[in-house]
Amino acid sequence: MGFSIAIDGPAGAGKSTIAKRIAKELGFIYVDTGAMYRAMGLYFQRKNIEDTVVIKRDCKEADITILYENGEQQVILNGENVNGFIRTEEAGKMASHVAKIKEVRFQLVELQRKLSKTSDVVMDGRDIGTHVLPNADLKIYLTASAYTRAERRYKELLEKGETCELEKIEEDIVARDEQDMNREFAPLRQAQDAVLIDSSDLTIDEVVKKIIYLYANKQ
Numbered sequence: 159m160g161f162s163i164a165i166d167g168p169a170g171a172g173k174s175t176i177a178k179r180i181a182k183e184l185g186f187i188y189v190d191t192g193a194m195y196r197a198m199g200l201y202f203q204r205k206n207i208e209d210t211v212v213i214k215r216d217c218k219e220a221d222i223t224i225l226y227e228n229g230e231q232q233v234i235l236n237g238e239n240v241n242g243f244i245r246t247e248e249a250g251k252m253a254s255h256v257a258k259i260k261e262v263r264f265q266l267v268e269l270q271r272k273l274s275k276t277s278d279v280v281m282d283g284r285d286i287g288t289h290v291l292p293n294a295d296l297k298i299y300l301t302a303s304a305y306t307r308a309e310r311r312y313k314e315l316l317e318k319g320e321t322c323e324l325e326k327i328e329e330d331i332v333a334r335d336e337q338d339m340n341r342e343f344a345p346l347r348q349a350q351d352a353v354l355i356d357s358s359d360l361t362i363d364e365v366v367k368k369i370i371y372l373y374a375n376k377q
């Protein structure tokens with residue numbers, strides 16, 4: 159069992175950017191669990207299936223595995239690298255939908271735990287500190303105001319050349335948080351022993367520094 163850092167928090171708090179930076183600095187692998195739920199969502203989106211009964215029954219047909227190329231996590235769905243298809247708003251919504259289903263979570267949590275057994279990891283998601291790795295060596299709950307998170311996402315989309323409305327993005331973010339916090343199984347919640355970091359008024363560098371400092375004190 160290696161060292162594990164769990165980073166949980168709502169959509170758009172900067173988890174993946176921060177987790178990637180920390181993994182690089184410490185020489186850990188970065189495990190992006192959201193990407194796994196997105197790949198599962200994509201599988202059913204392509205089949206036009208939203209019915210939870212069918213998803214429950216068929217989720218085993220989506221074989222999701224992970225590999226690393228130049229340190230970057232690649233998600234493989236039934237043999238296909240789907241990294242290029244899972245970053246859309248639609249895939250995010252679909253991910254949150256399939257993530258409510260217990261059978262889907264069992265399947266993906268098994269994969270996540272396996273990865274943590276073989277390497278030192280920085281793993282980000284919604285239930286890492288509370289459910290996937292309850293004994294993680296360091297737990298962070300990273301959040302920011304809904305407005306700040308929407309604004310960041312808005313800028314990201316503009317940079318990609320996509321048109322969007324800030325208000326609509328904020329609405330979507332609030333709706334996704336609500337769904338993630340109120341689902342029955344493994345909802346988004348701050349673990350009791352997690353350190354809360356609100357990144358609303360912090361730069362990426364400042365958050366990274368804080369976490370590296372917390373890590374150094376655990377050694």
Ligand code: C5P
Nearest residue numbers: 191192193195253254257283284285338
């Ligand atoms: O973090 P990201 O936005 O990629 O996650 C997409 C969705 O996947 C989340 O809104 C959440 O519903 C789900 N998810 C989850 N548990 C995790 C990671 C993501 O339920 N550990």
